[in-house]
Amino acid sequence: xxxxxxxxxxxxxxxxxxxxxxxxxxxxxxxxxxxxxxxxxxxxxxxxxxxxxxxxxxxxxxxxxxxxxxxxxxxxxxxxxxxxxxxxxxxxxxxxxxxxxxxxxxxxxxxxxxxxxxxxxxxxxxxxxxxxxxxxxxxxxxxxxxxxxxxxxxxxxxxxxxxxxxxxxxxxxxxxxxxxxxxxxxxxxxxxxxxxxxxxxxxxxxxxxxxxxxxxxxxxxxxxxxxxxxxxxxxxxxxxxxxxxxxxxxxxxxxxxxxxxx
Amino acid sequence: xxxxxxxxxxxxxxxxxxxxxxxxxxxxxxxxxxxxxxxxxxxxxxxxxxxxxxxxxxxxxxxxxxxxxxxxxxxxxxxxxxxxxxxxxxxxxxxxxxxxxxxxxxxxxxxxxxxxxxxxxxxxxxxxxxxxxxxxxxxxxxxxxxxxxxxxxxxxxxxxxxxxxxxxxxxxxxxxxxxxxxxxxxxxxxxxxxxxxxxxxxxxxxxxxxxxxxxxxxxxxxxxxxxxxxxxxxxxx
Numbered sequence: 001x002x003x004x005x006x007x008x009x010x011x012x013x014x015x016x017x018x019x020x021x022x023x024x025x026x027x028x029x030x031x032x033x034x035x036x037x038x039x040x041x042x043x044x045x046x047x048x049x050x051x052x053x054x055x056x057x058x059x060x061x062x063x064x065x066x067x068x069x070x071x072x073x074x075x076x077x078x079x080x081x082x083x084x085x086x087x088x089x090x091x092x093x094x095x096x097x098x099x100x101x102x103x104x105x106x107x108x109x110x111x112x113x114x115x116x117x118x119x120x121x122x123x124x125x126x127x128x129x130x131x132x133x134x135x136x137x138x139x140x141x142x143x144x145x146x147x148x149x150x151x152x153x154x155x156x157x158x159x160x161x162x163x164x165x166x167x168x169x170x171x172x173x174x175x176x177x178x179x180x181x182x183x184x185x186x187x188x189x190x191x192x193x194x195x196x197x198x199x200x201x202x203x204x205x206x207x208x209x210x211x212x213x214x215x216x217x218x219x220x221x222x223x224x225x226x227x228x229x230x231x232x233x234x235x236x237x238x239x240x241x242x243x244x245x246x247x248x249x250x251x252x253x254x255x256x257x258x259x260x261x262x
Numbered sequence: 263x264x265x266x267x268x269x270x271x272x273x274x275x276x277x278x279x280x281x282x283x284x285x286x287x288x289x290x291x292x293x294x295x296x297x298x299x300x301x302x303x304x305x306x307x308x309x310x311x312x313x314x315x316x317x318x319x320x321x322x323x324x325x326x327x328x329x330x331x332x333x334x335x336x337x338x339x340x341x342x343x344x345x346x347x348x349x350x351x352x353x354x355x356x357x358x359x360x361x362x363x364x365x366x367x368x369x370x371x372x373x374x375x376x377x378x379x380x381x382x383x384x385x386x387x388x389x390x391x392x393x394x395x396x397x398x399x400x401x402x403x404x405x406x407x408x409x410x411x412x413x414x415x416x417x418x419x420x421x422x423x424x425x426x427x428x429x430x431x432x433x434x435x436x437x438x439x440x441x442x443x444x445x446x447x448x449x450x451x452x453x454x455x456x457x458x459x460x461x462x463x464x465x466x467x468x469x470x471x472x473x474x475x476x477x478x479x480x481x482x483x484x485x486x487x488x489x490x491x492x493x494x495x496x497x498x499x
Contacts, residue, residue, distance in 0.1 A: 007366035014358045015351070089348030092316060093406060096343055097366045099315045099332035261316040262308075 001107060004098060008081070008111035018077065018115075025073035025119045026126030032066030033131030041138040054141040058220030064131055064148055065215045068156040070123030071163045071207075072188045074116030076181055078167015081112045082252070083177035091261055101257050105172075109165050109249055116164025117157060124156040148217055154234070155214040162241045163207065169248025172255045200230040207244055213237035264291040267414055267445045268313065272322030274469075275308050282308040284469040285322065290447050290462070295440045297460035297477075298449040299490055305469040306449040307345070310418050314343055326414065338367045342407030343416040349403055352392035356383060356402050359391060363406055377405040382431070396423035404435070415439060417448040421455060433459055457486040467494045 012018050040053045040063070052059035085091035098104050128149065135141050167184070174180035188208065196203035196212060203209040213232035232240060268290035275283040283305040290296045300306045311317040313324040315331040326334065326341060334340050350359040360374045378384045381401040386394070391402060400420055407415060417436075421429050429452065436459050440446055450456050456463075463480045465473040473480055473493050481489045 003368045004366050007362050010358075010362050010365055011351070014354050014362070017353065084351065088351050089346065090351060092343075092345055093349045093363060094366070095316060096314060096341075097338050097363060099334070099337060258318075260318060261311065 001103060004103060004107035005110055008107050009114070011084075012077075012081070012111060012115055018080070021073055021077055021080075022119055022122055025070035025123040028073065029067055029070040029123035029127035030130035032069040033063050033127045034134045036063045036066065037131065037134040037138060052220045054135065054138055056220065057142045057145075058218055060142045060144055061148060061217040062219045064128065064144060064152055065212075065217050065219075067124050067127035067131065067152045068120070068159060068211060068215060070120055070127070070156070071116075071159040071211060072185065073123065074119045074160045074163040075167045075170070075184050075188065077115050077119060078112040078164040078169075079171040079174075079180045079184060080167075080177070081108055081115070081164075082168045082171025083175060083180055086175050087177045095261065102253060105168075105249075105252055105256055108168050109252065112164035112168045113161045114164070116160035116162070116167070118160070119164075120156040120160025124153060128152075151214075151216055151234075155211050155216075158214060158238060158241060159207075159211045162245045165245040166207065166248040169250075169252040172252040204231045205240055207241065210237040210240040210244075214241070264293055266290070267292040268324070268326055268416075268447060270309060270313070270322075270324045273309060273312055273319055273324050274321035275305075275312055275317060276320045282469055283312070283319075283466075286466065286469065286471050287322075288464050288471055288474050290445060290464075292445045293440075293443045294462050295436060295446040295448065295460045296462040296464060297456040297486075298447055298464045298466070299453070299456065299486075300449075300466040301494055302451075304466045306466055307418050308469075309466065310343075310345065310416055310447075310449065314341070314345075314416065316345075336367065336410075338363075338369070338410035338412065340410075340412055341414045341416060342410060342412040343418075344400070344403040344407050344420050345418045346403075348399075349406065350391050350399075353390060355388050355390055356394075356405070357387045359402070360405060360409065363409055367410065369409055373409060373411075377408045380408055381405045381435070397425060397428040400424060400428070400432070412444075414445045415447070417446065419449055419451065421450055421452045429455060453487040453490055454485075457481075465490060465493055 037054055040059055054060055054063060085094060094104055095101060170184060171180050192206050192208045196206060196209040204213060209231055214234050214237040216228060216234050218228055266289045270286050270288045273283055273286040286309055298306055308317060312319045313331065323330065331337060356378065357374060361371060364371055364374060378387050381404050383398065383401045383405060386398060394402065421432055424432060433455055436446060436448065460477055462476055464471065477486065
């Protein structure tokens with residue numbers, strides 16, 4: 001297993017596209033913290049009245065909660081780890097070296113999980129740093145408590161570990177790389193975002209809703225009636241995410257073990 | 263004294279309405295180069311993929327050294343395979359692709375330089391494979407197959423897309439490997455080339471074995487091409 005895991009990590013490290021993905025995850029998460037600071041502090045910005053400003057603790061919570069938003073890239077990397085094998089025909093070589101496909105799958109799931117963690121930690125640091133820099137232009141602002149950073153860090157780490165696994169399962173199921181990545185992006189940025197924001201009763205059980213519950217910070221009163229009270233608390237949210245990891249691991253196993261490699 | 267290294271036992275594979283391989287039984291002896299011949303769609307690639315555990319048979323099976331491929335311990339050291347000219351990531355260099363395969367099976371990286379030399383690809387070791395010609399890709403596939411220094415080689419159309427120089431190189435390469443006593447099962451459409459390279463022949467048509475024997479037994483004084491056409495056309499008629 002350790003040899004296989006080393007081989008999987010080597011694939012991740014050698015591919016330049018993966019490093020670009022890491023960079024994009026940081027930029028995406030940084031936009032999530034910097035953009036609200038700019039909007040909340042603009043005189044006539046659309047968000048000015050909708051949410052609390054950065055001079056309030058709730059406003060600061062709303063800004064830094066977004067630092068865990070790079071999980072989409074952990075999901076995409078998980079998809080690439082699996083679909084690259086089919087797209088480039090390397091699955092044949094991989095399964096010839098290790099005919100026991102379940103062992104290969106376990107190595108891939110571990111590698112994807114670790115890669116997802118790295119993506120999320122990198123994007124968290126990038127987003128937090130960018131947020132602090134942006135705030136210096138809009139003094140005075142409410143302090144950024146360590147507890148808030150810890151909560152967002154926790155959500156980033158757990159979501160990275162889980163979404164990498166979900167990506168592998170999705171990639172094993174769909175196989176077509178473009179379809180899997182496009183579907184994941186549309187789902188995460190549009191469908192899931194809308195459901196989580198406007199249909200909390202369902203949205204709180206979706207991955208993004210569970211990550212939102214895991215962040216667990218108060219946004220205060222806002223025009224969208226958007227409150228953390230409507231989402232799962234961190235314990236159940238973690239269990240929901242682990243459930244997704246288990247479900248997609250099972251999907252990856254069942255599809256890959258049975259599939260003919262023509 | 264040769265022994266049976268590879269055995270197909272009543273192998274069948276059906277894809278929905280298409281019976282790709284039907285009750286195919288054949289043996290490959292150790293230390294011999296066996297040509298696996300058949301028209302397009304005859305079932306050669308499917309049979310080889312069943313042998314290597316990549317495709318699940320719907321009936322029967324195929325064995326290497328008396329067991330299924332998945333039962334082999336450390337298979338890369340027992341069997342090397344070239345199934346098509348893909349099988350490596352285009353964004354990586356030849357050496358990086360080989361390192362990935364080597365690290366998955368704990369093979370020392372010094373072996374990478376050896377196999378690259380073996381297939382005359384040392385000068386392109388650090389080039390990304392997306393810029394490789396088809397001939398270079400075939401050589402890299404062979405390098406990957408040779409990584410574990412296996413005693414058995416299974417090659418599916420290794421001459422596909424090769425120019426005349428590449429075909430000559432491949433013939434000499436296979437003859438060199440055969441001279442080392444390795445067992446080689448090679449499928450090909452290049453019948454003239456096969457006649458100069460193989461010692462035994464398996465002919466498959468429409469998923470069914472139509473002939474098996476030494477090249478002398480199969481040809482009976484004719485060229486391999488003539489024998490092949492007669493056997494496949496006669497069985498089709």
